[in-house]
Amino acid sequence: MSDVLVEVTHVSKKFCRSLKRSLWYGVQDLGLELTGRSYPRDQLRKDEFWAVRDVSLQVRRGETLGLIGHNGAGKTTLLRMLNGLIKPDLGEITVRGRMQALIALGAGFNPVLTGRENIYINASVLGLSKAEIDRRFDEIVAFSGIEEFIDMPVQSYSSGMTVRLGFSVAAHLEPDVLLVDEVLAVGDLAFRTKCQVRIQQMKNNGVAIVLVSHNLHTISHVCTRAVTFEKGRIIYEGDTEAAIDAYRASLLKHYDGPAEDLRGGTGEIRVQRLEVLNEAGQPQQEFDMGSGVRLRLHYEASEPVHNPVINIAMHVLNSHQVTGFRTDVDGLSVGTLQGKGHVDIVVPQLNLFPNVYTLDAILFHPDGFTFYDRVNNAAHIKVRGGLQVNGTAYLPHRWQVNGAAPEAQATTDGAGRALATQLQLS
Numbered sequence: 001m002s003d004v005l006v007e008v009t010h011v012s013k014k015f016c017r018s019l020k021r022s023l024w025y026g027v028q029d030l031g032l033e034l035t036g037r038s039y040p041r042d043q044l045r046k047d048e049f050w051a052v053r054d055v056s057l058q059v060r061r062g063e064t065l066g067l068i069g070h071n072g073a074g075k076t077t078l079l080r081m082l083n084g085l086i087k088p089d090l091g092e093i094t095v096r097g098r099m100q101a102l103i104a105l106g107a108g109f110n111p112v113l114t115g116r117e118n119i120y121i122n123a124s125v126l127g128l129s130k131a132e133i134d135r136r137f138d139e140i141v142a143f144s145g146i147e148e149f150i151d152m153p154v155q156s157y158s159s160g161m162t163v164r165l166g167f168s169v170a171a172h173l174e175p176d177v178l179l180v181d182e183v184l185a186v187g188d189l190a191f192r193t194k195c196q197v198r199i200q201q202m203k204n205n206g207v208a209i210v211l212v213s214h215n216l217h218t219i220s221h222v223c224t225r226a227v228t229f230e231k232g233r234i235i236y237e238g239d240t241e242a243a244i245d246a247y248r249a250s251l252l253k254h255y256d257g258p259a260e261d262l263r264g265g266t267g268e269i270r271v272q273r274l275e276v277l278n279e280a281g282q283p284q285q286e287f288d289m290g291s292g293v294r295l296r297l298h299y300e301a302s303e304p305v306h307n308p309v310i311n312i313a314m315h316v317l318n319s320h321q322v323t324g325f326r327t328d329v330d331g332l333s334v335g336t337l338q339g340k341g342h343v344d345i346v347v348p349q350l351n352l353f354p355n356v357y358t359l360d361a362i363l364f365h366p367d368g369f370t371f372y373d374r375v376n377n378a379a380h381i382k383v384r385g386g387l388q389v390n391g392t393a394y395l396p397h398r399w400q401v402n403g404a405a406p407e408a409q410a411t412t413d414g415a416g417r418a419l420a421t422q423l424q425l426s
């Protein structure tokens with residue numbers, strides 16, 4: 001048997017943005033088919049767009065391929081085509097061996113049937129005999145950890161419970177190919193860890209796995225290779241770290257800069273702009289982990305403004321807040337500001353893991369609540385480096401084993417040690 005279990009060749013899939021039009025196109029296509037003709041499949045009609053465009057890839061036995069990309073990039077559509085839920089408009093997909101898919105919550109489960117009944121149905125679809133399912137049943141239920149709910153209809157399960165059962169079924173039926181879509185993000189941390197261990201075992205047993213995740217830590221640790229999608233096309237395929245870099249670069253392309261439409265406030269003092277500077281005071285956008293950065297907020301006050309609260313909030317691009325700098329929290333008074341000027345925040349060590357971070361600039365009244373002005377996405381910073389660690393902040397630290405410093409050893413990319421050296425910790 002060939003080592004290539006999944007083969008995707010020049011696959012494209014189009015969708016229609018308008019439901020009414022898409023129904024009309026369906027009728028048109030049916031009519032054309034009856035007369036032995038068809039609309040050219042490689043052409044788009046009004047409101048149609050390519051959700052997946054000319055995608056080719058292979059997944060071999062024992063490989064875990066990560067699919068990453070911004071929202072709407074086409075990852076799930078590809079997974080659904082691999083699973084046979086939808087057909088490509090162009091190209092070919094070949095899957096060799098038995099396939100299990102975990103797309104959306106507990107995909108494949110019949111909601112009115114119980115967990116027990118769903119396990120039997122899923123397993124028999126895969127060709128397992130009743131005796132084989134009986135043998136694995138207890139293990140599946142035990143792994144899922146939802147023993148007391150197993151005879152209740154799946155529609156009464158919480159999303160976490162559905163994912164637990166879905167993953168457990170998929171993982172215990174010894175598929176040759178496993179498709180997993182983001183579901184690992186739903187369970188709690190303990191279950192996610194259990195799933196990652198199980199995926200590792202399956203990988204060792206030669207299962208070909210395709211995993212969609214927005215969790216770059218999962219991609220980095222679980223996948224042997226990754227593909228980055230942008231607007232339905234593959235923009236990178238290969239090494240996971242490089243794929244993650246390509247994803248971040250793609251996110252930056254979609255970064256629109258200051259969100260002027262969300263701007264508001266009483267306006268006596270306004271943010272002119274927020275500059276990101278290096279230690280030498282030169283504008284710079286990309287920094288190595290641990291290097292120094294100076295944030296310069298330029299303001300203009302149309303009248304004397306006494307002691308405004310200055311706040312810079314830092315977010316992971318498109319995601320959660322990482323930290324913030326506030327003059328009131330730091331117990332500082334900036335005095336009376338009038339006309340044009342600037343305020344600097346000097347950060348001696350940017351102890352953040354590689355990622356793209358956005359900065360919001362906010363000027364509050366002294367009450368710390370009403371604002372004079374706020375500019376979301378006023379600036380951004382890209383932190384470079386080869387480390388992929390879950391989380392955002394690097395806390396300077398040192399290790400001791402039984403009171404003594406452990407020996408240095410070669411890390412995979414040396415980035416951690418390089419940083420430790422830079423921070424003069426080792």
Ligand SMILES: Nc1ncnc2c1ncn2[C@@H]1O[C@H](COP(=O)(O)OP(=O)(O)OP(=O)(O)O)[C@@H](O)[C@H]1O
Pocket residue numbers: 015016017051069070071072073074075076077078
């Ligand atoms: N049945 C459908 N009809 C019309 N458009 C669709 C349909 N399914 C998906 N799309 C569109 O196709 C594009 C790709 O969607 P897809 O779900 O594959 O993206 P994704 O990369 O998985 O995104 P996310 O990370 O948000 O899950 C999106 O613009 C989506 O709105």
